[in-house]
Amino acid sequence: MKDLGELEAEVMDRLWAATEYLSVRDLVDRLGESKRLAYTTVLTVVTHLHEKGWVEREKRQRAYYYQPSRSRRDAVAASIRELLMQSPDALGALEAFAATLSKAEYDAVQRGWEQRGDQPTS
Structure with a gap:
């Protein structure tokens, strides 16, 4: 981290x-x-x-x-979020990152998206 x-x-x-x-x-x-x-x-x-x-x-x-105080997965997620917040082109970085995902990783992102409910987007 x-x-x-x-x-x-x-x-x-x-x-x-x-x-x-x-x-x-x-x-x-x-x-x-x-x-x-x-x-x-x-x-x-x-x-x-x-x-x-x-x-x-x-x-x-x-x-x-x-x-x-938090799980490893929550700590990694917070680190990724922090990196994105610091990027002047977070959407471009996400797009480039998405292009590197395996099918299993893509499926994990999809499950996370579906579990998030009506949380704010920022």
């Missing part, structure tokens, strides 16, 4: 893969599969993610436990 640094994105990947809240220690252990990170580094990262609104946290005794 555009708003996330490399390590923030890795932390979010671990949080999205989890089925429960994770502590900083849990995250250090799960990130340790790919790199060795200090507890304080991971603590700083999840604190920033909380401040940015990417994660929710719950205090249990003396430690915070974290979970994503």
